[in-house]
Amino acid sequence: MAAIAPYLWLGMLFAFPFLLVFKLSLSDVALSMPPYAPKFDPGNIGRFVRALDLDTYGRLVSDPIYIKAWLSSLKIAAISTALLVLIGYPIAYGMARCSSGSRQLLVLAVTLPFFTSFLIRVYAWVAILKPAGILNAGLHALGLPPVAVMNTDAAVYIGMVYAYLPFMALPLYAVLEKQDESLIEAAADLGATPFRAFWTVTFPMSLPGVAAGALLCFIPIVGEFVIPDLLGGSSTLMIGKTIWTEFFNNRDWPAAAAAATALLITLVVPLMLYQRQQARVLR
Amino acid sequence: MTTKAARPNIGAIRSSFAPWNDPGTKPLVRFDGVTKRFGDQIAVDNVSLDIYEREFFALLGPSGCGKTTLMRMLAGFETPDAGRIMLGGVDLADTPPHKRPVNMMFQSYALFPHLSVAGNIAFGLKMEGLKKVAITDRVNEMLKLVKLEAYAARMPHQLSGGQRQRVALARAIARKPRVLLLDEPLAALDKKLREETQFELTDLQMELGITFLTVTHDQDEAMVLADRIGVMDQGRIVQIGPPTEVYEAPNSRGVAEFLGDINIFEGIVETFNSPVASLKSADGHFKVVDEDCPAGGATVWLAVRPEKMRISPKAPPKGTANVLAGEIWDIGYLGDWTTYIVEIGPNRLIRVAQANASRIVEHPLSWDDKVWVSFDADAGVVLTR
Structure with a gap:
């Protein structure tokens, strides 16, 4: 029974919804309610299956908007992840080097944003970044010219880094905190300056944490919708936003489902690579 | 052998x-x-x-x-x-x-888990800024010294405890x-x-x-x-x-107590004519040879190692110094040695160790046997603290 439970949950909460989306992606747009055909018909499964086809995927490949949105999403996710490593690593490193009492406090501080709604936190950034927002008010008070950050890619990166920082900092902290301090002493003993000890011992040994953090950030960022929608401009193209537009504005449910399925498949590849690498480490 | x-x-x-x-x-x-x-x-x-x-x-x-x-x-x-x-x-x-x-071999060995055996040994040499060829030579020399030539490419987790210890040693001495x-x-x-x-x-x-x-x-x-x-x-x-x-x-x-086992008898120095002293204790009188014994009247402790005592089922001749009569309370057989715990008075246990020089003993000592423990005048050391 215990062995079945995870599969039961996976089936109910992941596989079944995914199959619904996948079925939708094989359907065609129709003027009806809901807006697609064929509809599942338990009385005539044969006709239902024959009506399914891959036409929608053909549209995905032929219309450059999808490819562009997909590439742009990968680019934004890659740059955001790189920024997150650069910002998250020093935070995690500092936390791991603290005394055990203040460590718990710092872990709490990193997880504290989760106690408020994600949406509200993104709206807070709108209030900060908008033309007459807190940022420009501060710049004005200092006698500096205002900056136009709102509705640019820069605002999207700020939002991404802000929202995903805990997902980068915590896995990094987990590996750095576990690191045996005698290894750093051994490096110093063998003539390594603190700087070289970091680059030759601490950093290479923390790479599994970097990989875990990068995946935890990269994958959801690729599909992120709220941040580019609220902070990005009309030129910010992301696949999550495209799917939303197809679904709600164009009422093209099959296209939205096909884009979502394609996105999932492209994200499974890096996950599998990561799994392979983890298995190698364990072996 | x-x-x-x-x-x-x-x-x-x-x-x-x-x-x-x-x-x-x-x-x-x-x-x-x-x-x-x-x-x-x-x-x-x-x-x-x-x-x-x-x-x-x-x-x-x-x-x-x-x-x-x-x-x-x-x-x-x-x-x-x-x-x-x-x-x-x-x-x-x-x-x-x-x-x-100075270099240290850590108790946990502290081998770098992401580096091979050769990489671990080379670490300190790289930090010294040695040329590649010199590093390779020195690493090979160290591997040979600790007999791990065949393991140069292994990772630390693929080694046995003894091999890890050797790598740690080689790494620590590589920098001379x-x-x-x-x-x-x-x-x-x-x-x-x-x-x-x-x-x-x-x-x-x-x-x-x-x-x-x-x-x-x-x-x-x-x-x-x-x-x-x-x-x-x-x-x-x-x-x-x-x-x-x-x-x-x-x-x-x-x-005395931290290093090995020892029997300690508290007593008072009766007379001391260097180097021979006579001590009086609750377990009887002792004759001791120790140049550093304090003068008469001082409280001292006579410390005698178990292996410097003899145990016998027969009473030694009358007048023999340093004899304690007792009963065997416990026996610890270690193969090469046997340790006897002898009760020489109410709640007074001493330890006597004998080498098992013969394979077969006709009448081995057993629990509750009446025995006599004796030691030479120069077997013990007089301690003042």
Whole structure:
């Protein structure tokens, strides 16, 4: 029974919804309610299956908007992840080097944003970044010219880094905190300056944490919708936003489902690579 | 049989090696009034200690006695609160760990898990900035020295405990340190391997001519390895001397009891005509030969090692000195030795060890047997504290 439970949950909460989306992606747009055909018909499964086809995927490949949105999403996710490593690593490193009492406090501080709604936190950034927002008010008070950050890619990166920082900092902290301090002493003993000890011992040994953090950030960022929608401009193209537009504005449910399925498949590849690498480490 | 390893004739060197007796010899390492506190705990308490070039010195003591802290201060991982640590006449206070000409073999070995065996050994040489060819040569030399040539490409987690210990040793001596620090070097090995490695370490030390400082809580290890032992207790060094000296002539009951088993009889000196003393104790009168016995009237403790006592089912002739009558309370058979616990009075147990020199004994001693325990006048040592 215990062995079945995870599969039961996976089936109910992941596989079944995914199959619904996948079925939708094989359907065609129709003027009806809901807006697609064929509809599942338990009385005539044969006709239902024959009506399914891959036409929608053909549209995905032929219309450059999808490819562009997909590439742009990968680019934004890659740059955001790189920024997150650069910002998250020093935070995690500092936390791991603290005394055990203040460590718990710092872990709490990193997880504290989760106690408020994600949406509200993104709206807070709108209030900060908008033309007459807190940022420009501060710049004005200092006698500096205002900056136009709102509705640019820069605002999207700020939002991404802000929202995903805990997902980068915590896995990094987990590996750095576990690191045996005698290894750093051994490096110093063998003539390594603190700087070289970091680059030759601490950093290479923390790479599994970097990989875990990068995946935890990269994958959801690729599909992120709220941040580019609220902070990005009309030129910010992301696949999550495209799917939303197809679904709600164009009422093209099959296209939205096909884009979502394609996105999932492209994200499974890096996950599998990561799994392979983890298995190698364990072996 | 023990196989005889090829080595230079070190017997002659070892038997005459005693620079600490020569007032003209300058020590290589000098701890001068070193004190270290952790919070309100005093870990090392005003320790002064000289270690000489090519010496194998062991700091021996129970866990928490400050021996590891003392060694870590020499490596530079801890800073003394008071006192100085000198190496070759130079104060190390301002030298960070990575610039000190000492290397340490960590108790956990602290091998870099992301580097191969060769990579681990090469680490210190790379930090020194040696040329690639020189590094490869030195790594190969070290691998050969510790007999791990075939394992150069292995990762640390693919090695056995004994092999890891060798890699840690090779890594620590690759840079030719002036002092090699060993933190409980054999603690993680099983008994058989530990004994083998003990002798290998002493041979290696002679061969390399490096000064070794080891820290251990295992008295056998300290005795086999070291030229001199510094016995530590509660942050202080309580006795320094060659193994035979600290074992046979301990300067206090504490040292006597920490090193091996010992029977202690509290008594009063009746008469002392150097070197013969007569002691009176609750267990009877003792005749002792000890030049350092205090004058009559002083309270002293006579300490006698179990292996220096004899046990017999027959009473010795009348008038024999140092005889204790009792009953066998317990027997511990160890194969090579048998330990008898003899009750010589109400709640007075002493320990007698006998080598099992014959395979077959006609009437072996058994539980509750009436026995006589005796020892020679020079078997015991008189302690005043």
